[in-house]
Amino acid sequence: GLLDDNHFELVHILIKMAVSLKSSGSFCSTQLQWLHSTRDRLLYGSSHSNAKECTCKKTKRPAPLCVKATSMKVELDFNDPSWKQKFQEDWDKRFNLPRITDIYDLKPRPTTFSLKKNRSPAGDENGTPMDKWNGYVNNDDRALLKVIKYSSPNSAGAECIDPDCSWVEQWVHRAGPRKEIYYEPEEVKAAIVTCGGLCPGLNDVIRQIVFTLETYGVKNIVGIPFGYRGFFEKGLKEMPLSRHLVENINLAGGSFLGVSRGGAKTSEIVDSIQARRIDMLFVLGGNGTHAGANAIHEECRKRKLKVSVVAVPKTIDNDILLMDKTFGFDTAVEEAQRAINSAYIEARSAYHGIGLVKLMGRSSGFIAMHASLSSGQVDVCLIPEVPFTLDGEYGVLRHLEHLLKTKGFCVICVAEAAGQELLQKSGATDASGNVILSDIGVHMQQKIKMHFKDIGVPADVKYIDPTYMVRACRANASDAILCTVLGQNAVHGAFAGFSGITSCICNTHYVYLPITEVITAPKRVNPNSRMWHRCLTSTGQPDFH
Numbered sequence: 001g002l003l004d005d006n007h008f009e010l011v012h013i014l015i016k017m018a019v020s021l022k023s024s025g026s027f028c029s030t031q032l033q034w035l036h037s038t039r040d041r042l043l044y045g046s047s048h049s050n051a052k053e054c055t056c057k058k059t060k061r062p063a064p065l066c067v068k069a070t071s072m073k074v075e076l077d078f079n080d081p082s083w084k085q086k087f088q089e090d091w092d093k094r095f096n097l098p099r100i101t102d103i104y105d106l107k108p109r110p111t112t113f114s115l116k117k118n119r120s121p122a123g124d125e126n127g128t129p130m131d132k133w134n135g136y137v138n139n140d141d142r143a144l145l146k147v148i149k150y151s152s153p154n155s156a157g158a159e160c161i162d163p164d165c166s167w168v169e170q171w172v173h174r175a176g177p178r179k180e181i182y183y184e185p186e187e188v189k190a191a192i193v194t195c196g197g198l199c200p201g202l203n204d205v206i207r208q209i210v211f212t213l214e215t216y217g218v219k220n221i222v223g224i225p226f227g228y229r230g231f232f233e234k235g236l237k238e239m240p241l242s243r244h245l246v247e248n249i250n251l252a253g254g255s256f257l258g259v260s261r262g263g264a265k266t267s268e269i270v271d272s273i274q275a276r277r278i279d280m281l282f283v284l285g286g287n288g289t290h291a292g293a294n295a296i297h298e299e300c301r302k303r304k305l306k307v308s309v310v311a312v313p314k315t316i317d318n319d320i321l322l323m324d325k326t327f328g329f330d331t332a333v334e335e336a337q338r339a340i341n342s343a344y345i346e347a348r349s350a351y352h353g354i355g356l357v358k359l360m361g362r363s364s365g366f367i368a369m370h371a372s373l374s375s376g377q378v379d380v381c382l383i384p385e386v387p388f389t390l391d392g393e394y395g396v397l398r399h400l401e402h403l404l405k406t407k408g409f410c411v412i413c414v415a416e417a418a419g420q421e422l423l424q425k426s427g428a429t430d431a432s433g434n435v436i437l438s439d440i441g442v443h444m445q446q447k448i449k450m451h452f453k454d455i456g457v458p459a460d461v462k463y464i465d466p467t468y469m470v471r472a473c474r475a476n477a478s479d480a481i482l483c484t485v486l487g488q489n490a491v492h493g494a495f496a497g498f499s500g501i502t503s504c505i506c507n508t509h510y511v512y513l514p515i516t517e518v519i520t521a522p523k524r525v526n527p528n529s530r531m532w533h534r535c536l537t538s539t540g541q542p543d544f545h
């Protein structure tokens, strides 16, 4: 609270001092983390390390010089030789998957999921006993979440736990079919719901969930129409689903079940789950949907219901923590670069042409950054994580003048959440409570036109806002594969008795994460990451402040 923009340099120097002082053991280990988060806050308006002020028990230093990461249950003192062990114990607790057996004393049964056909009860057709078949995932299998060993907090994109950037293993649970399951497939009623905005691949996931449920032997599968709303809005009927019905739904974009925002009343949803006798609920959605899914899971636990709630992360924005990507993101980027290509052609063909493209991304600039990188046609990429000014010596407009002078035309890609501080806030929110952003694209279009008029230089501005075109299409090949794996794994997770989990891809491996770990904040582009630096190398843009 004591620091403002003028102290940025000071914080930077303090970080360097703290790193070099680390061996003296004279400061509480979490101070460095606080300094990093303060620098992040000053740099781009928010903390990326989720650090919260607290008092360090060990050194008794006053706040805010000692902090505890909000996501950590223990306070670490890096002078304590056993800190790593404590961190790992805490990690294992945090990433432990909630199970229905936590509240119920249930006996598992052998799985009904097998890829081996025509087997006898004692073994397969070659006489191999089923328990020797190694097609199942063991509950103790793990995947590593992070694989880079950073030697210093100054390494590009470094995510360090202690000032030394020590190597600490961060294991997460491997996804896939287990040998033992906790439901009788014939008795199961499974429901699927899709919430939030549209996203390429929703139908692919619905389809794979249905296929996999049927492979286990589930007969009663229903779709809840129009998101969480379908649980309580009168007149919305659940839709029976089968392989036959969903066979071709992946050929079209959108959601076969319909989507909606808002209207999530957890207790009413759980009343409805109880009344409909749903045993497994598959929830496809983004940050908001995951928060809703976790609330449903918690409420089911409170009521001691044997219900598995399993989420699959969907959002073109790619803004969910810890995972490599969410399904739909790749397809959205592919569509977005088509818009950039059109802007490029228009700008290139006009005298002093300026192509401007606005791309979606409620809180983060992933689509803008990746579409700029993939198209290779962007001269200026603006994202919310990196502040910029339009006017002045170092502003975007001055750089556009330079581009028109040197190459004759230029292309700008701006993320919808970028530069919000330059605009008047409406203060409005959508039905889910998401802030309705002011239109940076239209603002920039006007500012650019006015600027070039004022300085008497001709400029032909072509503005493209592809909005819903990037998310209403069907999934591309890589998203279709991701959807297939995530959908199948969601069903395996439910049969294995997990609940309150999400089925995702981390560090190229398919895993389950507890929902609680992915909803603490939206994932944002790290301006210190190699990817953002690559984007800057590609566009050749300077700093705009």
Ligand SMILES: Nc1ncnc2c1ncn2[C@@H]1O[C@H](COP(=O)(O)OP(=O)(O)O)[C@@H](O)[C@H]1O
Binding pocket: 195, 196, 197, 227, 228, 229, 260, 261, 262, 263, 264, 285, 286, 287, 288, 289, 290, 291, 292, 293, 295, 314, 315, 431, 432, 434
């Ligand atoms: N914190 C929350 N707790 C419970 N439900 C939520 C929460 N945030 C959003 N929801 C519900 O989740 C659904 C989808 O949320 P939304 O933010 O619109 O999309 P997305 O899941 O794609 O981020 C909406 O029905 C919304 O009411």
Ligand SMILES: O=P(O)(O)OC[C@H]1O[C@](O)(COP(=O)(O)O)[C@@H](O)[C@@H]1O
Binding pocket: 196, 197, 198, 261, 286, 287, 314, 315, 316, 317, 360, 361, 362, 416, 430, 471
């Ligand atoms: O107009 P809508 O449907 O409310 O959606 C707009 C928002 O939806 C998105 O496409 C995706 O957001 P969600 O992941 O919350 O669905 C955002 O990029 C965009 O801000």
Ligand SMILES: [Mg+2]
Binding pocket: 196, 286, 287, 288, 315, 362
């Ligand atoms: Mg969202």
